Each structure stands twice: as C-alpha cells, then as structure tokens.
Amino acid sequence: MTHTRMRQRLEALAEALRTTVRDAGPVFFFFVVLYVIFVLKVITYKSVYDNLFFGIYSLLITIYILSRFLLSYLHKPIAVDLGYEPSITFVVPAKNEEDNIYRTIDRFAKIEYPLKKVEVISINDGSTDRTYDEMERAAKDISPFIQRVEVVDWKENRGKRHGMAEGVKRARNDIIIFIDSDSFIDPSAVRHLVKYFADPTVGAVSGHTDVDNASTNLLTEMQAIRYYIAFTIYKAAESAFGTVTCCPGCCSAYRRSYLMEFIDTWLNQTFLSVPCTFGDDRALTNFIIQKYRAVYSYEARATTVVPDSFRKYMIQQQRWKKSWMRETWIASGFMWRKNPLAALSFYAYVFLAFASPVVFFRAVIWLPVMESTWPVIYLSGLFLMLLLHGLYYRMKVGPRAWFLAIVNFWFNTVLLMWQLPWALVTIRDSRWGTR
Amino acid sequence: MDYISFQRNKIIFLCAVAFLIFISVAATFAYKDARFGVENLPSVLARLGEQAGYGLYYRIRFSLSPAVYATPDPERKARAVPALVYHAIDETGGEYTISKAEFADQMHALHSAGWRTVTLKEFEDFLRGQRELPERSFLLTFDDGAKESYYPVDPVLSALHMTAVTFILPKFSVDNGSHYYLSLGELRNMIESGRWEIGSHGQDSHQLFAADAKGTLVPALSRPVWLADKQRLETDEEYESRIEADLRISQHNLEQALSIPINAFAFPFGEFGQLNDSYPAAVTTVSRIAEGMYSMSFHQVRRGEAFSFNYPEPDPPRALLVKRIEPHPRTGPEELFERMENGLPKDLPFKDDFAKEHGWFSVWGPYDFTEGSLSLRASPEETGSALVLDGTRGWRDYRVRLLVEAPRRNGVYMWVRFQGNTQHAGCNFGNDYIHVEETLSDETSVIKGVRTENIAIPDGEFIVEARVNGRSLTCTLNDGVSVTSEFLNPALATGGIGIKIWDREPGHAQLIVKSVSVEPL
Numbered sequence: 001m002t003h004t005r006m007r008q009r010l011e012a013l014a015e016a017l018r019t020t021v022r023d024a025g026p027v028f029f030f031f032v033v034l035y036v037i038f039v040l041k042v043i044t045y046k047s048v049y050d051n052l053f054f055g056i057y058s059l060l061i062t063i064y065i066l067s068r069f070l071l072s073y074l075h076k077p078i079a080v081d082l083g084y085e086p087s088i089t090f091v092v093p094a095k096n097e098e099d100n101i102y103r104t105i106d107r108f109a110k111i112e113y114p115l116k117k118v119e120v121i122s123i124n125d126g127s128t129d130r131t132y133d134e135m136e137r138a139a140k141d142i143s144p145f146i147q148r149v150e151v152v153d154w155k156e157n158r159g160k161r162h163g164m165a166e167g168v169k170r171a172r173n174d175i176i177i178f179i180d181s182d183s184f185i186d187p188s189a190v191r192h193l194v195k196y197f198a199d200p201t202v203g204a205v206s207g208h209t210d211v212d213n214a215s216t217n218l219l220t221e222m223q224a225i226r227y228y229i230a231f232t233i234y235k236a237a238e239s240a241f242g243t244v245t246c247c248p249g250c251c252s253a254y255r256r257s258y259l260m261e262f263i264d265t266w267l268n269q270t271f272l273s274v275p276c277t278f279g280d281d282r283a284l285t286n287f288i289i290q291k292y293r294a295v296y297s298y299e300a301r302a303t304t305v306v307p308d309s310f311r312k313y314m315i316q317q318q319r320w321k322k323s324w325m326r327e328t329w330i331a332s333g334f335m336w337r338k339n340p341l342a343a344l345s346f347y348a349y350v351f352l353a354f355a356s357p358v359v360f361f362r363a364v365i366w367l368p369v370m371e372s373t374w375p376v377i378y379l380s381g382l383f384l385m386l387l388l389h390g391l392y393y394r395m396k397v398g399p400r401a402w403f404l405a406i407v408n409f410w411f412n413t414v415l416l417m418w419q420l421p422w423a424l425v426t427i428r429d430s431r432w433g434t435r
Numbered sequence: 436m437d438y439i440s441f442q443r444n445k446i447i448f449l450c451a452v453a454f455l456i457f458i459s460v461a462a463t464f465a466y467k468d469a470r471f472g473v474e475n476l477p478s479v480l481a482r483l484g485e486q487a488g489y490g491l492y493y494r495i496r497f498s499l500s501p502a503v504y505a506t507p508d509p510e511r512k513a514r515a516v517p518a519l520v521y522h523a524i525d526e527t528g529g530e531y532t533i534s535k536a537e538f539a540d541q542m543h544a545l546h547s548a549g550w551r552t553v554t555l556k557e558f559e560d561f562l563r564g565q566r567e568l569p570e571r572s573f574l575l576t577f578d579d580g581a582k583e584s585y586y587p588v589d590p591v592l593s594a595l596h597m598t599a600v601t602f603i604l605p606k607f608s609v610d611n612g613s614h615y616y617l618s619l620g621e622l623r624n625m626i627e628s629g630r631w632e633i634g635s636h637g638q639d640s641h642q643l644f645a646a647d648a649k650g651t652l653v654p655a656l657s658r659p660v661w662l663a664d665k666q667r668l669e670t671d672e673e674y675e676s677r678i679e680a681d682l683r684i685s686q687h688n689l690e691q692a693l694s695i696p697i698n699a700f701a702f703p704f705g706e707f708g709q710l711n712d713s714y715p716a717a718v719t720t721v722s723r724i725a726e727g728m729y730s731m732s733f734h735q736v737r738r739g740e741a742f743s744f745n746y747p748e749p750d751p752p753r754a755l756l757v758k759r760i761e762p763h764p765r766t767g768p769e770e771l772f773e774r775m776e777n778g779l780p781k782d783l784p785f786k787d788d789f790a791k792e793h794g795w796f797s798v799w800g801p802y803d804f805t806e807g808s809l810s811l812r813a814s815p816e817e818t819g820s821a822l823v824l825d826g827t828r829g830w831r832d833y834r835v836r837l838l839v840e841a842p843r844r845n846g847v848y849m850w851v852r853f854q855g856n857t858q859h860a861g862c863n864f865g866n867d868y869i870h871v872e873e874t875l876s877d878e879t880s881v882i883k884g885v886r887t888e889n890i891a892i893p894d895g896e897f898i899v900e901a902r903v904n905g906r907s908l909t910c911t912l913n914d915g916v917s918v919t920s921e922f923l924n925p926a927l928a929t930g931g932i933g934i935k936i937w938d939r940e941p942g943h944a945q946l947i948v949k950s951v952s953v954e955p956l
Binding site for chain 1: 441
C-alpha cells in the first residue's frame with residue numbers, strides 16, 4: 001500500500017521535474033539566443049565605421065526589436081472594474097460567410113457581460129449565398145437575451161468600410177466592438193476590452209487575436225507565431241505609449257462618440273485620389289490616435305481564421321503592405337507630436353522597413369557577387385532574431401511545431417521583404433482590395 | 436506613459452537579465468582574449484570547428500586505411516634518432532609550408548610504419564647515452580609558432596597519439612599573439628594538452644639584417660651586422676653581446692610567461708653561421724653562447740650536409756647540436772618514409788646492387804641513380820663529385836668492396852669511417868698511386884702510400900676494396916696492389932662509407948658503381 005503511494009509520489013515528482021525541464025528549456029535558450037545576439041553585435045559593431053548606413057541599420061534593428069521585447073514585458077495589466085459597465089454594440093459586417101456567421105453572432109449571447117447592455121448590428125454586404133438567412137436565424141435566436149439586434153441587408157456589395165460605418169451610425173451604445181465574420185471572441189473578452197475606456201483619453205482598444213486554424217499546416221502554424229508575436233510583443237510595446245497603430249478588425253473596441261467625429265471623413269477617405277477600399281481598421285485607428293489613445297488588451301481573447309494557402313496568404317500580405325504604406329505616410333505627419341519614445345520607435349520602424357530590402361540585397365546578392373563574401377553573419381543574425389521570437393512563443397504557448405514554423409517564417413520574411421517596394425509601385429492599384 | 440508598469444520585481448528581473456548577459460558577453464570576450472589572443476571570435480570559432488572536424492575525420496580515416504610500409508620490431512633499440520622540422524601547415528604553397536593533406540599523409544605513413552614520437556627529455560637522454568629508445572623513434576618539431584603550425588597539426592597528433600615541440604618567437608607570441616602567431620593562451624593550452632612542448636626560436640633574430648652599407652641582407656646570427664646610425668659594422672664584442680642578449684631574453688620571456696624551463700633553442704633560419712663563410716667565427720661564437728643557456732640547439736640539415744639522424748655522443752657536450760630533416764613542399768608520404776627508413780642505422784653485412792634507393796646522398800656534385808647502377812659525374816665547372824651512404828655513421832670494423840667502371844680513368848676515392856665532410860678516412864686510388872688518407876677537422880693527410888707505374892685505373896669493370904679494423908686501414912685495387920696503415924687516428928673509430936671521384940680537368944671525372952658490399956670484420 002505504502003509502496004504504491006510512494007511510487008505514485010515518485011512518478012508525480014518525475015512528472016513535475018519533466019515539466020519543469022521542458023518549460024525551463026525554452027526560457028534558457030531564449031536567453032542563450034539573446035546572449036549570442038549580443039556577442040554577434042560586439043563582433044560586428046565595428047562595421048558601423050565601415051559603412052554608416054548599413055552599420056546604423058544593423059544596430060538600429062537590434063535595438064528596435066529588443067526594445068519591443070522590453071516594452072512588452074513592461075506592459076501594464078489593468079484590473080477589471082465591475083462598477084464600470086458601459087453599454088456595447090457589436091458590429092459585424094459580412095459578405096458570403098454562410099459557414100461562420102451564425103457561430104460568430106451566436107457567441108454574443110454567451111459573453112460574460114450584462115446582456116441587457118449588449119446591442120448587435122450585423123450588415124449583410126450584398127452576399128450571394130445564404131449569409132443573410134444565417135444572420136436572421138442567429139438574430140432570432142439571440143434577441144430574447146440581449147438588449148437589441150439589428151440585421152441590415154444590402155442587395156449590392158458596398159465594401160467593408162461602408163458596412164463598418166453603417167454599423168457605427170446605427171449603433172446607440174457607448175462602445176463599439178468590431179468583429180470580423182471569420183473571428184470568434186472569448187466570452188470573457190468584452191470586460192477586458194471595455195475596462196480601458198474608463199480612461200477618457202482612450203479611444204480604441206485592440207484585443208488579442210490568435211489563429212483559429214493554426215494546426216492546419218506549416219503556413220498557418222507560422223502565422224500563429226506571427227500573430228502571437230505581433231500582438232504580445234509589438235502591439236504591447238506600442239500600447240505602452242497609447243499609440244497602437246492598428247486595432248484590427250477581427251476584435252477591437254472603439255468609443256462611439258469619438259468615432260462619430262470623423263466617421264464620414266474616414267468613409268470617404270481617398271489616397272492619391274483613389275478611394276481607400278482596404279486597410280479600413282488601420283485607417284480608423286489612425287484617426288483615433290491623432291487625438292486619443294489606442295491600447296492593447298492581452299486578456300481580451302479572440303481567434304480568427306487565416307489563409308491556409310500560400311497564394312491567399314501572399315494576396316492578404318500584399319493588401320496589408322499597401323494599407324501599411326498609406327497609413328504610415330499619414331501617421332508620419334503627426335507621430336512626431338506623440339511621446340518622443342513612441343515617435344522615435346515609429347520613425348525607426350519606417351526606416352527599417354524601407355531599408356531592409358536594400359540591406360538584404362547588399363548582403364545576399366551584391367556582396368557575394370562583387371566581393372565573394374558569404375552573408376553568414378547577416379543570415380544567421382536574421383535567423384537568430386526569428387529564433388528569439390520563436391523561443392518566446394514556445395515558452396509562452398507550449399510545445400508545438402514552432403521550430404519548423406520559424407524556419408518557414410524565416411523563408412517568408414526573406415520573400416515578403418520585397419512586397420514593400422512592390423506595394424510602393426502599385427499603391428494606386430486597388431484591385432486586391434477585395435477579400 | 437500610463438500603460439507601462441515599472442513594478443519593482445520587473446525592474447529587478449530586467450536588471451538581473453541585463454547584468455547576466457553583460458557579464459556573459461564580457462566574459463566571453465575576456466576568455467577569447469586570454470585563450471586565443473587578438474584573433475576575432477568568428478575566426479576562433481571557425482578554427483575550433485575545423486579542429487574538431489578534422490580530429491574526427493583523421494580518426495576515422497586513419498583507422499580505415501592502416502597503410503603499413505614496414506613492420507616494426509618492438510625489441511629493436513634505436514641507434515640513432517631523427518628530428519623533423521616543419522613550419523606552417525597551410526594551403527598557400529609557400530616555400531616553407533606544406534598542405535594539411537600532405538602533412539597528415541606523411542604522419543600517417545610514418546606512424547603506420549612504426550615511427551613514434553619522443554619528448555624533448557627522452558630525446559636528450561638518448562643522445563647523452565642515458566636512455567634507450569625503440570627503433571623508429573623521432574622528434575617532431577615546428578618552427579616560428581604560427582597558428583598554422585598548431586591548429587592543422589593538433590588533430591593529427593591527437594589522432595595518432597603523437598607529441599611535438601614548437602619553437603616560439605616570444606616577441607610575437609607572448610601577450611596576445613597576432614592573427615598569424617600563436618598567443619600565450621594558446622601556448623598554455625598546448626602545454627596542458629600534453630601533446631606539445633615549447634622551445635625558443637629567438638627574440639629579434641628571426642629576421643634578416645643588413646650586413647653592409649649597401650643593405651645586403653643576412654640572417655641575424657650569421658655575422659656582425661651593419662649599424663646604420665654609426666655607419667660601421669658591429670665589433671666582435673657587440674656581435675657577441677647581441678646574440679647573447681637575444682638568446683637570453685627570448686628564454687627569459689618564455690620562462691616568465693609560461694612558468695616552465697625552456698631548454699631547447701632552434702636557430703632562426705636554422706642558421707648559426709655554418710652556411711655562410713663570411714664570418715668563420717660565427718659558428719663557434721653562436722654555439723658557445725647557446726651552450727651556456729640551452730641543453731639542445733636545433734638546426735636544419737640540408738640534404739647532403741651530413742647523416743640525417745642524430746647519434747648518441749660518447750662524450751656529450753653540455754649542449755647538443757641537433758640536426759633536423761625538413762620535408763619540403765610536395766614531399767610525398769612515400770618519399771619521406773623512404774628517407775626516414777634509409778636514414779636508419781644499417782646492419783652489416785650490407786649489399787647494394789642499386790635495385791632500390793638505400794640513402795646515398797651527394798656531398799658534392801650531381802649523381803644519377805638508375806636501376807642497377809649509380810653514376811657519379813663532375814659537373815662542367817667542378818673537378819669531381821662525392822656520395823655518402825646514409826645510416827652508416829655507426830659502423831666500426833668492416834670491409835667494403837665496390838664493383839665500378841671508370842670510363843675516363845679518373846681517380847677514385849673510397850671513404851671509410853666517414854663522420855662528416857671534415858672528418859673521415861679513405862683510400863685514394865689514382866693512376867700510379869694508392870694513398871691511405873685521413874681528414875681531421877678539414878685537414879687531409881696521407882698517412883701511407885705507394886707510388887709505382889704499374890698501378891693504373893683499369894678499363895672496364897674493376898674492384899676497389901677498403902678494409903678498416905681498429906686503427907688499421909688497408910686499401911686494395913682490383914685484388915692486386917694493396918697498402919695498409921696501422922695508425923689511423925683514434926678519433927676516427929667509427930664512421931660510414933662514401934665514394935668520391937676526382938680529376939684535374941673540370942667536368943671530366945666520371946664513375947659507374949655497379950655494386951657495393953660491406954662485410955663485418
């Protein structure tokens with residue numbers, strides 16, 4: 001009897017030890033990679049004198065990335081205040097989403113929030129399938145529980161931006177939460193989005209979105225890392241200064257009264273005299289942060305479906321790059337008025353984004369051809385940085401196919417780097433603006 | 436800044452991380468500097484990686500191809516031991532470098548034939564007659580202390596369980612070394628590995644100095660040099676004190692830096708005046724100074740200069756002068772192996788019908804080795820030529836018979852008790868005379884001779900014979916006339932054989948040797 005108990009206890013101890021080692025490993029290696037990066041920097045710091053432009057790039061990118069890790073670590077958790085419960089409106093524009101839309105809307109009746117303060121407005125943007133029927137069915141099912149539900153049915157497609165603006169205009173409540181038709185929010189997410197609005201300077205809050213279909217293939221697993229990193233590190237870092245540059249459409253909350261100030265300007269936005277038909281979320285956030293603050297809530301959880309084929313992924317990335325280009329140009333005009341550190345980070349990032357293809361070209365093509373030097377330091381530096389991100393993901397999320405995903409990520413980084421110059425060339429072409 | 440938190444525990448954690456990383460990075464570079472000197476970290480890592488890779492590669496390769504050229508007999512004791520000298524092992528194809536592959540092949544060939552390295556101490560004890568060593572023992576040495584004389588070599592040593600001596604230039608290697616020379620940390624590590632011993636290669640003497648106002652360059656130790664500021668040559672005293680200081684400072688610097696005694700010295704350029712007659716006193720001066728500080732001094736034996744192995748000395752001086760064989764670039768493993776085997780002391784009776792190379796080396800002029808015969812010929816400007824057989828230095832009492840042909844009927848010398856170019860006995864057969872001769876300290880004298888008209892170098896094949904036994908030497912021409920002396924100088928108690936030809940007219944002398952046979956007496 002005692003024997004069995006002792007064995008159980010031993011097994012439990014062994015299991016605990018195993019878990020500790022398993023979990024401590026990534027943490028240890030995270031700091032080892034950090035150490036290797038610093039050693040590499042000490043070795044190559046002299047190159048600053050050899051070539052100012054490339055030397056500064058090399059130093060700046062390291063400082064930039066490591067400062068993101070630092071700021072995200074200092075991200076401040078905010079407690080939920082049960083005494084602050086503003087009314088909320090979910091806005092769901094959708095086109096041809098008959099498979100997902102019922103599930104998306106149905107979730108609103110299951111959130112952890114006083115349901116009598118919840119309003120739902122869903123806009124059918126000229127779907128050619130049964131999306132409208134699904135919306136109506138969902139509306140009927142949830143209407144007994146919540147404050148109000150409204151389904152708008154447009155026969156012809158007007159675009160997501162029009163759908164979002166329509167939702168804002170029809171909404172009656174204080175806080176608007178945009179949910180993409182292929183995104184699903186966690187029941188607890190709403191409180192964690194809303195809590196930030198107790199501060200009147202906050203105009204927008206980005207939730208944390210994970211990839212719903214991470215386990216489909218290597219590409220989606222890679223995007224899972226990318227999403228996780230983009231939110232928990234880069235948005236968290238921006239959040240420190242209240243200048244999150246993009247509160248994405250998949251799960252973000254806005255204060256309605258602030259949105260109303262510029263909703264029509266946003267709706268009719270043109271860039272280089274072409275109507276803006278994509279990057280609507282980024283554009284909206286840009287309007288907010290000119291006057292107010294945008295923050296990131298790590299606890300407000302949602303998931304979204306990401307492209308599972310390389311072609312779809314490339315198209316999505318190209319669209320994002322174009323809107324990034326446009327909105328970055330706009331933001332460049334006012335960011336300097338923000339917190340100096342936030343401004344510095346912002347302009348540094350713009351410089352790095354444009355310089356990276358040049359640096360890549362020089363290290364991987366120009367120098368090997370002209371001077372027969374192999375880009376060992378450059379490519380291993382690039383890989384180490386991604387490895388650092390991958391280990392961070394691994395230590396936060398647990399064992400997954402993270403390493404292969406990192407290799408894939410590395411491959412895609414090298415490939416996607418060239419989208420920025422391409423986006424610059426095709427900035428006025430809005431054909432890829434459709435989803 | 437409202438959404439950033441500076442909680443104490445977060446700040447403490449960050450400080451700890453920053454501190455740890457700073458310490459680790461600083462320690463990494465401090466360790467790198469201490470251990471590898473000024474070379475940068477990527478090169479150091481590349482070297483270490485290469486070293487580890489080659490270590491594994493050699494272990495596998497050597498175990499797969501045990502190329503045995505000869506079977507060693509562990510019972511046989513060494514009568515003489517050679518030393519090898521290399522400089523850098525790299526792929527530059529320079530005059531003093533051989534490639535990694537060549538070096539590994541050479542060592543593997545020697546090792547698989549039973550050749551084993553010895554330490555400095557074992558080597559010295561052997562030469563002083565205080566220790567026995569197995570046959571096919573050798574000392575492996577490297578000059579200059581270049582990184583390329585360690586990193587490519589060490590994996591080979593480790594795979595074959597060999598040891599080596601490296602002669603260091605403390606001027607470059609004490610402190611942090613350079614990109615070319617080993618650093619102090621590397622030397623310490625070499626000593627710790629147990630595979631390496633350290634000797635001195637001089638402080639400032641490993642360079643050429645001007646010997647006159649025109650700037651003719653000479654090796655530093657070989658003679659007094661030109662003092663540009665004083666517009667004159669060094670005096671003998673200045674020359675002596677310069678050499679004395681150089682040898683002492685280099686020894687002192689290495690002993691201080693490494694805390695080990697430094698007893699071996701390798702002459703920079705292998706030169707102590709012996710290759711240059713412009714200042715004859717150099718040899719004795721340099722040897723005397725080296726003797727005062729080191730127990731062994733090393734130089735290179737040019738092929739033909741002397742027997743290639745080092746023999747124990749019956750009455751050893753305080754400091755031994757050690758000869759080293761320098762394998763030149765593109766020396767194949769078989770070639771080096773053959774040279775080493777031919778240098779081994781030969782047993783009597785000995786017979787050579789020139790079916791294979793037995794280690795004949797030229798001390799004067801050219802020779803042709805063709806299957807079945809050996810021919811000597813005076814070059815156009817010279818009056819003769821001479822060959823000595825390696826591995827015969829230890830012979831004592833024997834009878835040599837040569838079957839030869841002298842188409843031009845020039846004089847033939849049969850050397851016996853050959854110890855060196857300036858120390859040997861011999862039979863001089865000429866047209867109308869036979870001389871028993873001895874050469875001591877380069878002074879040749881005829882100790883017995885006959886002169887009669889019926890003595891002549893015959894046409895066609897004939898036999899010359901020398902019979903040396905104790906102090907007696909008998910010279911016989913074609914089993915006819917013979918001359919004997921019983922008063923050979925006792926200094927010539929042992930020594931090997933050689934053949935020399937001579938004629939008054941330059942470019943005339945010629946001899947074809949068909950066979951050589953030596954019987955013990």
